[in-house]
Amino acid sequence: MSELSDWSGRLSAPLLSLRNVTLSYGDTVALSAVNLDVGAGKVVAVIGPSGCGKSSLLRAVAGLEPLTNGRIELDGQSLEGVATHERGLGLMFQDHALFPHLSVGDNVAFGLRMQHQPTEQRQQRVGELLDLVGLAGLQSRAVHSLSGGEAQRVALARALAPSPRLLMLDEPLGSLDRVLREQLASELRRLFTELGVTALHVTHDQAEAFTMADHIVVLRNGQIEQQGAPAELWHSPTSVFVAQFLGHPNIWKDTSGHVLAPITAVRVDPNGPIEAQVEQVEFREGRFRVTARELVVVEARRLVFDHNSALAVGDVVRLFVDKAQLAALAD
Amino acid sequence: MTQPASVGAAGGTRYPTVAAVLVTVTFFGLLVVWPLASVFQRSLADVGPDRLVDILGRGSVRKALFFTVWQSFASAALTLAIGLPIAHAIARYQFWGRKLIRVVAVVPFVLPTVVVGAAIEAAFSRVGLSLGRSVLAILAAHVFFNVAIVIRVVGGFWAGLDQSPVAAARVLGASPFAAFRWVTLPRLMPSIVGAGVLVFLFSFTSFGVILILGRGGRATLETEIYRNAIFRQEFDVAAVLALVQLLVVAVLSLFAARFQRRHATAQRGRDRRGALPLRTAGQRLHVFGIILLVVGVIGIPVLALVDASLQVGGGYGFGNYRNLLDKVSLLPVSPARSMFTSLWFALIAALIAAVVGLLAAFAVVRAGRVGSWLETLALIPLGVSAVTLGFGYLLAFTVFDLRRSPWLIPLAHAVVGVPFVLASVVPALRGIDDRFRQAAAALGAPPGRVLLLIDWPLIRRAAFTGAGFAFAVSLGEFGATTFLSRGEESFTAPLAIFRLLSQPGDLLRGQALALSVLIGLMVAGIAAILERGRGEEVGLL
Numbered sequence: 121m122s123e124l125s126d127w128s129g130r131l132s133a134p135l136l137s138l139r140n141v142t143l144s145y146g147d148t149v150a151l152s153a154v155n156l157d158v159g160a161g162k163v164v165a166v167i168g169p170s171g172c173g174k175s176s177l178l179r180a181v182a183g184l185e186p187l188t189n190g191r192i193e194l195d196g197q198s199l200e201g202v203a204t205h206e207r208g209l210g211l212m213f214q215d216h217a218l219f220p221h222l223s224v225g226d227n228v229a230f231g232l233r234m235q236h237q238p239t240e241q242r243q244q245r246v247g248e249l250l251d252l253v254g255l256a257g258l259q260s261r262a263v264h265s266l267s268g269g270e271a272q273r274v275a276l277a278r279a280l281a282p283s284p285r286l287l288m289l290d291e292p293l294g295s296l297d298r299v300l301r302e303q304l305a306s307e308l309r310r311l312f313t314e315l316g317v318t319a320l321h322v323t324h325d326q327a328e329a330f331t332m333a334d335h336i337v338v339l340r341n342g343q344i345e346q347q348g349a350p351a352e353l354w355h356s357p358t359s360v361f362v363a364q365f366l367g368h369p370n371i372w373k374d375t376s377g378h379v380l381a382p383i384t385a386v387r388v389d390p391n392g393p394i395e396a397q398v399e400q401v402e403f404r405e406g407r408f409r410v411t412a413r414e415l416v417v418v419e420a421r422r423l424v425f426d427h428n429s430a431l432a433v434g435d436v437v438r439l440f441v442d443k444a445q446l447a448a449l450a451d
Numbered sequence: 452m453t454q455p456a457s458v459g460a461a462g463g464t465r466y467p468t469v470a471a472v473l474v475t476v477t478f479f480g481l482l483v484v485w486p487l488a489s490v491f492q493r494s495l496a497d498v499g500p501d502r503l504v505d506i507l508g509r510g511s512v513r514k515a516l517f518f519t520v521w522q523s524f525a526s527a528a529l530t531l532a533i534g535l536p537i538a539h540a541i542a543r544y545q546f547w548g549r550k551l552i553r554v555v556a557v558v559p560f561v562l563p564t565v566v567v568g569a570a571i572e573a574a575f576s577r578v579g580l581s582l583g584r585s586v587l588a589i590l591a592a593h594v595f596f597n598v599a600i601v602i603r604v605v606g607g608f609w610a611g612l613d614q615s616p617v618a619a620a621r622v623l624g625a626s627p628f629a630a631f632r633w634v635t636l637p638r639l640m641p642s643i644v645g646a647g648v649l650v651f652l653f654s655f656t657s658f659g660v661i662l663i664l665g666r667g668g669r670a671t672l673e674t675e676i677y678r679n680a681i682f683r684q685e686f687d688v689a690a691v692l693a694l695v696q697l698l699v700v701a702v703l704s705l706f707a708a709r710f711q712r713r714h715a716t717a718q719r720g721r722d723r724r725g726a727l728p729l730r731t732a733g734q735r736l737h738v739f740g741i742i743l744l745v746v747g748v749i750g751i752p753v754l755a756l757v758d759a760s761l762q763v764g765g766g767y768g769f770g771n772y773r774n775l776l777d778k779v780s781l782l783p784v785s786p787a788r789s790m791f792t793s794l795w796f797a798l799i800a801a802l803i804a805a806v807v808g809l810l811a812a813f814a815v816v817r818a819g820r821v822g823s824w825l826e827t828l829a830l831i832p833l834g835v836s837a838v839t840l841g842f843g844y845l846l847a848f849t850v851f852d853l854r855r856s857p858w859l860i861p862l863a864h865a866v867v868g869v870p871f872v873l874a875s876v877v878p879a880l881r882g883i884d885d886r887f888r889q890a891a892a893a894l895g896a897p898p899g900r901v902l903l904l905i906d907w908p909l910i911r912r913a914a915f916t917g918a919g920f921a922f923a924v925s926l927g928e929f930g931a932t933t934f935l936s937r938g939e940e941s942f943t944a945p946l947a948i949f950r951l952l953s954q955p956g957d958l959l960r961g962q963a964l965a966l967s968v969l970i971g972l973m974v975a976g977i978a979a980i981l982e983r984g985r986g987e988e989v990g991l992l
Contacts, residue, residue, distance in 0.1 A: 182622050203626070204618075218616070234620075235624060
C-alpha cells in the first residue's frame with residue numbers, strides 16, 4: 121500500500137508519522153519496516169490478531185521500547201532521544217493501569233502534577249474531566265471500588281487531563297462486557313470528535329475499530345498488511361488474511377486463486393444455478409444467517425448469506441451469486 | 452457458627468477440622484501460651500509494680516535496653532540499604548546468577564546464629580581488623596543474617612509488581628525517578644516496611660551473635676535475660692526484661708500488620724513481564740556491581756569461615772576436623788557426638804513440626820474465624836525470642852519436672868519450626884481452587900479420598916519445604932537450648948560451638964570452626980535442595 125493515503129489530507133502534514141519503524145526483541149521481530157501516518161484530529165485504528173505487534177507499536181511511539189531502526193515524528197519533530205515523559209502523549213491501557221494507591225481524583229491529576237500545575241487549577245481540571253466522562257463528584261473514591269466501566273472512564277480522564285498531543289489506546293475496552301463495550305465505543309467516538317482528539321487506537325476487535333476509526337491499519341506479523349478508510353477496507357480487502365480478519369464469511373478457492381464474495385452477493389433464487397443444502401442457521405439482528413453446502417459438485421463450497429425467513433437445516437435451496445461483486449484476493 | 456457452603460464439598464464432616472483445631476490449640480497452649488503466661492505472671496504479679504520500676508531503672512538494664520534498640524535500628528537500616536539495591540536488580544534484570552543470588556542469600560538466614568558469629572569473627576580477623584568483637588561486627592552479622600529477608604520479601608514483591616502504572620506515569624510526564632517516587636515506591640512500601648520490621652525484630656531478639664561478638668561488654672535484653680536467669684538466678688529481673696521484649700515485639704508486629712493492611716493495594720494489571728534482559732553497558736555495570744555486593748556481604752564471611760577452619764598451625768589441613776572426634780575437657784561430650792545429638796533432635800523436631808504444622812494449616816484454612824486466631828497463635832514463636840521462650844519453659848515446667856524430660860528440646864525446636872511449615876503450607880492450601888475438590892466430590896470421591904488425592908499432592912512440596920526449614924532451624928537452635936540442655940544427653944552442636952569459642956586457645960577455636968562448617972554445610976545443603984527448581988515467589992519461604 122502507499123505510504124501516504126489520501127485521507128490524511130495532503131493539506132497539512134500528519135501529526136504522527138512512522139517511517140520504516142522496526143523493533144526487535146533479541147531474535148523476535150515485533151515490527152518490521154512500518155510506515156504509518158496519523159493526521160491531526162483523526163482516529164487511526166491498528167487491528168490484527170494477538171501477537172501481530174500492535175502493542176509493540178504503541179510502546180514504540182510512547183518511547184517505552186527503543187527502536188531498532190526507523191524514525192518516528194510527532195508534529196514534524198523526530199522523537200529520537202526524547203524520553204517517554206517528554207513526549208506529551210496520553211496512553212490508555214486495557215487493564216486501566218490506574219494507580220492503586222491513589223484516589224480517582226489523584227489519578228486524574230497525576231499528569232497535571234507532573235506539569236507542576238497549581239493545586240487549584242488541577243482540581244478544576246479534574247472536575248471538568250470527570251464531568252466529561254460522566255463521573256462527576258467521584259474525586260475521592262478509591263480506585264479498587266470502581267466497576268470495570270468506571271475504571272475505564274477514569275483512565276480516559278487521566279489520559280486526557282494533560283491535553284496530550286496524541287492519545288493512544290491499547291485495547292481500551294477489551295476488559296469490558298459486550299454491551300458496555302459497544303456503548304463506550306460510540307461514546308468515545310463522540311467525545312473524540314467533539315474535542316478534536318488525535319488518537320492511535322490498537323485493538324483486536326474489528327467491530328470496535330469500525331465504530332471508532334477514520335482510518336484502519338491491519339497489522340500481521342509486525343508488518344502492515346493493508347490500510348484504508350473503514351468502508352474501503354471492508355469492501356475491497358486485498359488478501360485472504362484481511363478478509364478473514366474483518367469477518368467476511370465467503371472466501372472461496374478458485375482455479376485462479378482466492379475469491380471474496382460479499383455476503384450481499386449471495387441470495388436465494390429459485391432459478392439460481394447453485395444447488396445447496398442448509399447446514400446451519402443463526403438468528404442475527406432480525407435476519408437469519410444461513411450456511412449452505414454446495415451439492416453435486418466435487419469441491420463443494422460453503423456459501424453464507426442473510427435471509428429474511430427461517431430455513432431448516434437439511435433444506436435444499438437454489439442460490440444465485442452476483443459475479444459482479446466478486447473480488448480476487450491475494451493468498 | 453455457620454459454615455460456608457463450600458466446606459461441605461471441601462472438608463466433608465466438621466469433626467476432622469475440630470480435631471485439627473484441638474491439636475493445634477493444645478500444642479501451642481502447652482508449649483507457647485503457658486510458658487509466656489508464666490513470664491507475665493512472674494514479671495507482673497510476683498514482682499509487683501514497685502520492684503518492676505526499680506528493675507527498669509537500673510543502670511545495667513537501661514544500658515542494655517538502649518543498646519538493643521539502637522543496634523536493631525542500625526541493623527535494619529543497614530540491611531535495607533544493602534538489600535534494596537540487590538532486590539531491585541534481581542526483580543528487574545535478567546542476568547546470569549540471578550536465581551543463584553536468591554538461593555545463596557537464604558543460606559545465612561538458616562545458618563545457626565553461633566555459626567554466623569564465628570563466620571563474622573573469622574572474616575574480620577582474616578582482613579586483619581581487630582574489630583572481631585565490636586559493634587561493627589554485630590551489625591555486619593545482622594546484615595549477613597537478614598539481607599535474605601529484604602532480598603526475598605521485597606525482591607519477590609517487586610518482581611511481581613504490575614508495570615503498567617509505571618508506563619502510564621511515564622507517558623503522563625513523569626521522569627524515571629518521578630515514576631519510581633510516586634508510583635513504584637508507594638506500592639513497594641508495605642513490603643519494605645514489613646521486611647524492615649522483621650529485620651528489626653530479628654536483630655532485637657538476636658542472641659547467639661551478640662554472645663559471641665559482644666564479649667567486649669556489649670549486652671542486649673537477650674543476653675541480660677540469659678545472664679540473670681542462668682548465672683545470677685535473678686529470675687525477677689529476667690522476667691521483667693522478657694516482658695519488655697514481648698511488649699516491643701507485640702507492638703511492632705501489630706504496627707507492621709496494620710501498616711500492610713492499610714497500604715496494601717490490589718493489583719489487577721497484567722503487565723508482569725518481570726525481569727528484562729540487560730541492554731546497555733550501564734545496566735551491565737550496575738548488575739556487576741550488585742553481584743560484587745552480594746559476594747562481599749555473603750561470600751566473604753562464608754569463605755573466611757571455611758578458610759579459618761582449615762588452618763592448622765601455620766598451614767592448611769583437616770586437623771581441626773579430625774579433632775572433632777576427641778573429647779575435650781571443656782565439653783561433656785566430643786564435638787562429633789554433639790553433632791549427632793543435634794541431627795537426632797532435628798529429625799524428631801522436623802517430624803513433630805510437620806505433623807502439627809499440617810494439622811494446624813488445615814485448622815487455619817478450614818476453621819473460619821477460629822482459623823485466623825490460630826494463625827496468629829501459631830506465628831507467635833516466630834516473633835518471640837527463643838531466649839524468652841526457653842526462660843518461660845524454665846519458669847513453667849517446674850510442675851511435673853518436665854524440664855528434665857529429654858523430649859523437651861525437640862519439642863521446643865518443633866515449636867520454632869511449626870511457623871515455617873505453616874508459612875509454607877497455608878498459602879499452598881489456600882491456593883487450591885475449591886472447584887477441584889467439588890469436581891472430585893462430584894465424581895464420587897468421599898472427603899478422605901479428596902484429601903488424599905487432591906489436597907495432599909498439591910501441598911506435598913510445600914509440606915516438605917516447611918519440614919526442611921524446621922529441620923534446619925532445629926539444627927542451629929541455640930537460644931532456647933541453652934536454657935533446656937542438661938548433661939551429655941542433650942548437648943547439641945551449637946552449644947558446643949559456643950562453649951569452644953568462649954575459651955581462648957587455637958585448638959578449641961579450630962574445633963569450633965570445623966564444627967561450624969559442618970553444621971553450616973548441612974543447613975546450606977538442605978536450603979539449596981529446597982530451593983532447587985522453585986519458581987519466583989513472594990515471601991521468605
